[in-house]
Amino acid sequence: xxxxSNKSIHxxxxxxxxxxxxxxxxxxIGVCTTLYDEVCQGCGRTLSEVSNWVFFSQEEKDYVWKRIxxxxxxxxxxxxxxxxx
Numbered sequence: 001x002x003x004x005s006n007k008s009i010h011x012x013x014x015x016x017x018x019x020x021x022x023x024x025x026x027x028x029i030g031v032c033t034t035l036y037d038e039v040c041q042g043c044g045r046t047l048s049e050v051s052n053w054v055f056f057s058q059e060e061k062d063y064v065w066k067r068i069x070x071x072x073x074x075x076x077x078x079x080x081x082x083x084x085x
Contacts, residue, residue: 025061026043026053027043027044027045027064027065027068027074027076028042028043028050029042029043029075029076030042031043031075032050034047040074041074041075042074042075042076043068043074043075043076044067044068044071044073044074044076044077045064045068049064
């Protein structure tokens, strides 16, 4: 393989960790913290949801996305609110 064939391959939501966009499959924003509780303060998912995310069906992922959007307290949503103002 040459270096030219290794040029960046576009992956949907590839910038999601930086901006917390909704294009990513995962709600992760790379700020993983679960101080004193079972919910990540970065993305709003439970520890179980984070560790099993790759095994979830699309329906299960959609349910989690819906729940964390409705809650809206995770850093992911606070970042989005700041960027939209």
